[in-house]
Amino acid sequence: MPSPDPGPATPAVLPTADALVALRERLGELDDLQQAAGLAGWDEQTKMPPGAAAARGEVLSTLSRLAHARLTDDDLHALLQQLSAATDLGDQDRRLVAAVARDADRARRVPERLVADITRHTTTAQVAWQEARAAGDYAPFRGPLEQHVAYRRELVACFPEAAHPYDVLLHNFEPDLTTERVTAVFAQLRDGLVPLIRRIADKPAPPALPGPFPVEQQRVLGMEIARAQGFDDDHWRLDDAIHPFAAALGSSDIRVTARYDDQTLTGLFAVMHEVGHGLYERQAAPTLARTTVGTGVSLGIHESQSRLWENLVGRSEAFWSHWHPRAVELFGAAALGGDDLAAFLKAINVVRPSLVRVEADEATYSLHVILRFELEVALMEGTLAVADLDAAWNTKTRELLGLDVPSPTVGVLQDIHWAYGELGYFPTYAIGNIVAAQLWTVIERDLTDLDADLAAGETSRLREWLREHVHRHGRLYSPTELLQQITGSGLDAQPFLDQLTAKYSALYDLEA
Template sequence: MNDDAIAVLRARLAELSDLGHAAMLLEWDQQTQMPPRGAQARGGAAGTIERLAHERTADPALADMLTAAEAAGEDPGLIRAVREDHERAVRVPARILVEMTETAVEAQGVWERAKEASDFAAFAPLLQRHVALCREYAACFPEVEHPYDALMQRYEPGATTAEVRTAFARLREGLVPLIAAIAEKPDPGDLGGPFPVADQRTLALEMAASMGYDPESWRIDEAAHPFMVNMGREDVRITTKEDESQLAMGLFGVLHETGHGLYEHGIDPRWDRTTVGTGTSLAVHESQSRLWENMVGRSRPFWAHWLPRAQELFPERLQGLEVDEVLRRINVVRPSLIRVDADEATYCLHVLLRFELELALLDGTLEVADLPAAWNAKMRDLLGVDVPDDAHGVLQDVHWAAGIFGYFPTYALGTIVAAQLWEAAHVALPDLDHQIGAGNLSGLRAWLREHVHQYGRTRTGDELLREATGHGLDPAPLLRYLNAKYGALYDL
């Protein structure tokens, strides 16, 4: 083995990893600490980091380093992933990526103010700039079947528009009758507040600690749109947004982001300071957060264990409630305006809506100025909900401000993957429900670390899924899970 060739490659990857570290720290600071007028300077700094990372990734010397390291016995999964990064970088001019980054920083503050004022027109010019840049990016890959493929593969390597359309059609076919059947049943109501924010945070962090949240390596902050970033396995940062009038937003938001963090925290240390020491795809990443938030966090075994503690913290609101009553209320199915607050049955329809709108924006069949009207029409069609204003409609998500088109499908794809992994985990751990009911989440965490987390990007999402479950992407387990869960809760 030629250790020198591997060392040369690893040195370049460490440099790229460090640049990524700096970029994520700037992003975290922008959304949690930075004053509003800092956007202009931050945009320049973020753009410079993006340019430097692109230059080093597109460098012809990197291709030579990969060839030499491959011959020397470097891990083939690392070689594949980095070679894909290099080949993509060679195709895309740095100017496009820098403009994307700078526009995203500028748009963040504009979006926040536009959302607060429910003023889409104030945000539209920056969204139009994003769409134009995305079209330029997609044009760098003329061989793809649909321009959207080029954007989606930034987040979900190997995914195609045609495959996603097929999976989403199966989801819609299965979800619509389930939601209609539930709509005929009495609404169980909500867990009414107030729930003091400090006590919400206490309960959420205790639950997160049982999952694996470690205050020595993690921190939690507030953000307009909750997210997770990591600057390394031992520096995981999650954010949340709490509302005193309800328990679900803050509580399940923390479980969701902790699920993301566990993925990054569980990657094999040998991938530290490389560009493969992160999640292999956003669908796989989202599978972790959706699994912990919903399949664990909204399950009967979980609440059989945690309800007594919740009743200690919120005696006026929860005292006297039985587990089954709490379950019906935290799992209520009710078509709603806001994706992040959506129940498990209707959630994927929110994603389908965004996927269809992004396709239309990219191929020019929908103009940015017409987006609010198109959004509102699709909300009525898919969910039967009337949108009162743009703040509760087209402006609700941060993703378009960040210019990350092609990202939204991964939320539904990740939910599909979560259900497949959940089924496989129950086969491998027959007493999993008993473990969860006893407050022991270590078995599930260890299974996920063994089959998903440890590999980082050295295995593709499809490879992980097939090895863990024996199947490729398949919506059937998700539909089985939802029908069984809501069949029991609503006596269908």
């Protein structure tokens, strides 16, 4: 008579030090798979010929399936359970184990098949988005987006305890936040921004910069500014993309992209923005390499780094007192409306509602994010159909920005995120504005004479402050813990509103 099946063998309990070694070996493999997918994704956006889209989709699907399998593996689960209960871990190892355990617990709820289907569909949807955008027609993208929404509803069903379906998507990017909390913070933001923007609208707009700004000269100045921020040829690349983005393939391989327009300087600000993202990854602690934890703790915190460089540094008087003469040298004084720095600062800080989020000014930008957040919540609640998204977008644009949308290319099709199915991502942009302002309040207190540094083209003290307080920790602290540790408070829109009010009151001579 055969012996009864004993079932799967119970993994041996290792000494804590050996268990940590085994965990790091497994995380190294997982991180390698994620970096390979990141490289394939970067190439997809920058170098890949269009005809390779279907094949690339299969590659990315396989990589995502393998990474998911590694993260949900029973042996990894056993290691994490053992180490989570261990009492002899150091603080960094304890936090690393907790972060990976959260990732694994969430991943184990999601079928491997769904992960692969979502990734495979992303490449198809991206091609459809590009074709729809080029044609100025929402219709070709409607079907692929409907499938993305269907997949996200499957994902939500894996977490039946969620208080709101959108919470599940939001937690992919902001693990500490809920739909209810974001709604409340965005209401505070809207209530502060709308009257400020109306007050500014009553004042004459400063003249626009005449231009043109030849792309090659923008590339030269953009690279010089990037190098001043911390870009170096041994560890970074700067390329062109339809939609600017940053991709980190580990801390020693940072890819950033930009998109230039010879009638504006938006390409320069895109470079500053993306290098800000790249610095977060570049300055993570070396001990976090190949652990999956040496990256930004949330996309809102990540976005705070890019918005800090783009706006709080990149649109400041101190910064341009150094770089304006170089801009005059490259573009000519006529293109810049003369060589007057004060006039230039007013032009690059103009506040006027516009259609395109990535080109929006610092004050109206968050209204673009609120628009997308409200639409995404409605899609997940089922109160808005994908078929009606184009019309709903146009209605909300009139409501929030007072503008009519002439074409889906500058409306519902302007962003790439929905082609990736990244519902839940957009709120992180406005959260980044809020967090950047909170951090800047502390930075100005800690770094006396920072304006003198920027006026000399020097950013090393600022970079070091960001490394020490934000970047080096990777994902060891939760977003809430990190923000509390640095600022003494949770997410709070008031510093952002206060900074905007002070800045634009001075630029536009607003009455108190």
